[in-house]
Amino acid sequence: MxxxxxxxxxxxxxxxxxxxxxxxxxxxxxxxxxxxxxxxxxxxxxxxxxxxxxxxxxxxxxxxxxxxxxxxxxxxxxxxxxxxxxxxxxxxxxxxxxxxxxxxxxxxxxxxxxxxxxxxxxxxxxxxxxxxxxxxxxxxxxxxxxxxxxxxxxxxxxxxxxxxxxxxxxxxxxxxxxxxxxxxxxxxxxxxxxxCFDFKGMKQSLFVFNLDNNLNAIFLFTLVSINFGFALVAYLKKWVDLKGFLFGLFLGFVVILSRGIKGYIVLILFFLIANFSTFYRKKLKEERGIEEENKGRRGIESVFSKGLAPMVFSFFSFEAFALCLSFYASDTVATEFGKTSQGKTFSLIELKEVAPGISGAVTLKGTFYGILSIFVFNLISLFDYNSHQINIKFFLISVVLVAMFFFIESIINDINKRIRVTSKVLIHIVLGFLLCAFSSAISCFAGSGS
Structure with a gap:
């Protein structure tokens, strides 16, 4: 029925x-x-x-x-x-x-x-x-x-x-x-x-590399090799497990095909920021009992939840791809830096102090560095290195948009902690897709879509 x-x-x-x-x-x-x-x-x-x-x-x-x-x-x-x-x-x-x-x-x-x-x-x-x-x-x-x-x-x-x-x-x-x-x-x-996108134009430039050109083929092979090297180092250093390594390898390959070296640099920037944050003051987190599970080693759930939306939208909008990774990076930065805070930890729903490491809780330190990472990440990824310019209007809108999702994610996690109707993995995926949709629409209206 x-x-x-x-x-x-x-x-x-x-x-x-x-x-x-x-x-x-x-x-x-x-x-x-x-x-x-x-x-x-x-x-x-x-x-x-x-x-x-x-x-x-x-x-x-x-x-x-x-x-x-x-x-x-x-x-x-x-x-x-x-x-x-x-x-x-x-x-x-x-x-x-x-x-x-x-x-x-x-x-x-x-x-x-x-x-x-x-x-x-x-x-x-x-x-x-x-x-x-x-x-x-x-x-x-x-x-x-x-x-x-x-x-x-x-x-x-x-x-x-x-x-x-x-x-x-x-x-x-x-x-x-x-x-x-x-x-x-x-x-x-x-x-x-x-x-928001031209299907005919997309078919013509689905892959950024023209493999009829030998230099392009060599460049593509070089990038793919670098991608494998990065993924292998991450696995050997125990930053990711085997399934995380395989999905990360696939994600990097897709981004190379869809966005070339610029997209791959943005992906690596996300990886470096997220990984640095995870191992930042790791001993202090261990002493407090709030370190990342598996000693900071990211599994398939973590890699997949923050990789699916950027991977899908990388074929349609560079802005959506970049801002989604900016959001995920800021979330990781805020969480991991917040765990090391000497100040108070608050619930945005109850507006009261809670124990450190609680899902959805925020700290001034974590929030500050999370917002800072949004600003820096968006500046680096949206800067046009050919013209040495940046669309200031879209840049400011992008910072505000990602910051909004940054706070929304904390509020939703705080609510879900009480009713437990979904998982953090699903929250990350859904918010990532929604941010990509709004980013694509804004870049389309602003005339900065690519």
Whole structure:
């Protein structure tokens, strides 16, 4: 029954074709209030899961809240084209309703082999998610945009397949009591790219290296070798484990292909800042019992959670790629420097002192160095070394944007520490994708996109 309700609610996304963003958000708020206050009187409790009753938290309530934010974010990133904004929202909503519900249903019915990284999920469920996300999101996008529902559109097809794949991966990760609050925002972030990049131009310059040129081929081989060397050193120095090494190696290779030496330098800058922060005053952290797990050795979860969004967006927007890494670097800097602070540690939610090392807590020292790292990282990565200039307006906007996400991440971690409905890995992934979406939109509007 619950999956059927989840599935059927998705057809309301078709109404976005006829509604303004404000009208649609009012409807979402009405649905939220209904599910929160009225639905319990005639059936919500009967279809809630046991953990929802224990936590006094319901995904039935979060569903319309997520729809509200999808519509809001779609409008903010496409406010110049309302039809486009609603198309992005409709397609993202379709992924939420149809991909998730069908995956849950078929995953249980078909059974079969379990995922290697999450034994609670099946390959049948994840493949079903991928297929049905694409089957519904593509026509929903076109319908809302007043095109033929299966109108041939190579750019939309590419984004649909990318979205379905990324969302299937994110949905399959462990530690999610409510996956409504994760993959739908990934879907929005990817579909929001539709109006921000030129697909024909992207096809022509998908890879920055023209391998017909021998010098380019040698340069590419050199960069790939350097990437392998960096990754190997990180593994031998026990900065990452084997899985972290393999994903980091792959991430570096993708960035080299998509952004060349400039992108790779930005990636290495992130790695150096994050690694230095992790081992900064390590003995003091050990004495306080708040050092990073596995003696600072980063595993696949850490590397993947801070590598997926930059890797995906590296093909679409250098600015989004760079600002996402800036955000992740500032988060690591603030956390690791904050652990060594002699001052007080505060909760931004409770506005009171808490124990050092608590998830979501902040210190003046950590916050200062986190903001400083944003400023320095953005300055280095956004500076045009050919013209020896920087777009001051976009630079200042980028610092403010990343700083906003910097504080939002602390607040969300603080809230999640209490209700525990998702994991830090998922929080990092979702915020990374959202930051990339807003960065791409701003760079597009500001005329600094690349």
């Amino acid at each position: 619950r999956k059927l309700i989840h599935f059927s609610m998705g057809f309301f996304a078709l109404l976005l074709k006829f509604l303004s963003p404000l009208e649609a958000m009012i409807c979402a708020v009405a649905a939220f209030l209904h599910n929160l206050y009225i639905f319990p009187f005639y059936g919500r409790r009967k279809i809630e899961k046991d953990f929802e009753k224990e936590k006094r938290y319901s995904a039935i309530v979060s569903y319309p809240a997520v729809v509200f934010f999808i519509i809001l974010f779609s409008y903010l990133t496409n406010f110049k084209d309302i039809k486009m904004a609603m198309a992005v929202a409709a397609s993202s909503w379709a992924v939420l309703s149809f991909g998730d519900s069908v995956a849950g249903f078929l995953g249980k019915i078909l059974g079969g082999p379990r995922l290697l990284w999450n034994k609670e999920k099946t390959w049948a469920g994840s493949i079903s998610f991928f297929i049905f996300s694409g089957l519904f999101s593509y026509p929903f996008f076109n319908y809302t945009l007043e095109k033929k529902i299966f109108d041939s559109d190579a750019k939309l097809l590419m984004l649909t397949l990318l979205c379905a794949f990324c969302c299937a991966v994110v949905e399959s990760l462990s530690g999610q009591y409510d996956d409504n609050i994760s993959f739908p925002f990934v879907a929005f972030s990817i579909f929001s790219l539709y109006s």
